[in-house]
Amino acid sequence: MTVLDRETLHASLQDPALESIGFLNEIMGCYPDAISFAPGAPHPDPYTELDATRYLDRFLAHAAAESGRTPVQAGRLLYEYGPARGLINGIVADALRRDQGIDVAPESVVITVGAQEAMLLTLRALASSPRDLLAVSDPCFVGITSAAGLLGVGVVPVTDTAEGLDVDALAEACRTARRANRRIRACYVAPDYANPSGSRMELRNRRRLLELAEQEDFLILEDNAYGFTAVPGTELPALKTLDTGRRVVHIGTFAKVCFPGARVGYAIADQDVRTARGSTVPLAAELARLKTAVTVNTSPVCQALIAGMLLEHGGSLAELSRARSALYQRNLTHLLEALDRHTVAGLPDGVEWNRPGGGFFVRMRLPVPVDAALLEASAADYGVLWTPMAPFHPGGGGTHSLRLSCSYLDPERIDEGVRRLVTFLRAKISGATGGGVDGRTDGRTAAVVRR
C-alpha cells in the first residue's frame, strides 16, 4: 500500500490553522450536547422558509424575459456548464448599485464558488512574483491566510485595533517590505464586524487606507461578509463605495444572507487590465479566465437559486437580508446582555471582552493561556465550547483570547451557554478544578456527554 508522509506533500497541509479547525471539529464531535459558541455558521431557522422551486422559477422567468425565450427554453441554462464569469452578474451588479452605491458594470463582476474562491482567484491573479506580499489584519479570517498558504504568498500581519486596521502600521509594513526588495501587493481587510475580532473600521480609517493604497500602489481586498448585520442607520460606506481610484476588489458572499449550501459568492474587480494587444479588459475577466482552471464555472443551479431569492426581494440585498440582519442583531445583543448579567457578581481580574455593534463575533481576553487543554476542560466539565483565537493570528498572538460566536444559537441557549462559561471561568481562573461548584456537570455527567 502506498503511504505518503504529510511532510512530503505541499507545505500548506501543515498550516496550523487547518490543524486547529480539525481539532475543533473533533472536540465538537466528542461533546455533541455542549453549547457551542464555536461555529460562525448562519442560523438554520430561516432554511425552513426556503422554497428552491419557487426561486428557480423566478429566475427562469426573469432570464426568459431578458432573452425573449420561454422559461422552458431558458431552463436549459440550469443544466449546461455556463460562462466562467457567471450567469447572474447583472442581477448582482444592480443590487450592489441600489444598496451600496457600488456602481460597476456586470462585466466587472465574477460569480464564484463562495467568497473563498473569490479570495483565491484574486490573490492568484495579483501575486505574480515571490516578491509580492499580502498584508492582512491581525487577527484575520483563516480563509484568506489559508488561501495565501496554498498559493505560497507571503503574509504580513498588521495589527487590528478597535477602529479597524492600523493604517500607520500598514504604511510601516510597506516601507519595511520595500527595504527588503519586496512589495505589499494587496491588503485583505473585512471592514465591517470582522471575523474573528468583531472590529469595525471607522470612516476616517477607511479613507486613510484608500489613500495609502494609492500612495503605495497596492490593491485592497475588501471582504464584506458581515456588512449586512449593521443596525439600520449605523451602516458605513463600503471601501468600494468610496473607491474613486479603483483600488478595491470587493468580495461578497451569499452564505450568510441566503444559505451557505449554495456556495455562491462574487468578486467586483473593475480594475483595467492591459492585454498584450493593447486593449483593456476588467480584472474580473482575468479572474474568470483563472476560474476555468479551478471550478470552471459556479453551479448554474445554485446561481439561479440565489438570483431567484434576490429577485423575490425586489433585487435588493438590503431587503433580502433584513430578517437575517435582525436575527443576528438580536443574538448579539442577547450575548452581550447575558455576559453583563452573569458577571454582575464579578469575574476574575483580566477577563474582558469587546462590544461589537454588529456581526457574529465577540472576542474575550483571559488572564490564562487559551489552548486546547482549556477548551477540553470547558467542554468536558462545563458543557460549553468556543474557539481559541491563536489560529486567527498570523503574527503569533492571541494566545490568551477566545472567540464567541452567537450566530448559530437561540437566545435561551446563548443565556445558558454564558452561564456555563462564566461558571467555568470563575472556577478555572480562580484555580478551582473541575465542574460541579455551580457548574453544569460533575465527572459522571461529563462521561455521559463525552462521545
Ligand SMILES: Cc1ncc(COP(=O)(O)O)c(C=O)c1O
Ligand atoms: C470573513 C469571512 N469571509 C467570507 C466567509 C464566507 O465565505 P464563503 O462564501 O466561501 O462561505 C466567511 C465565513 O465564515 C467569513 O467569516
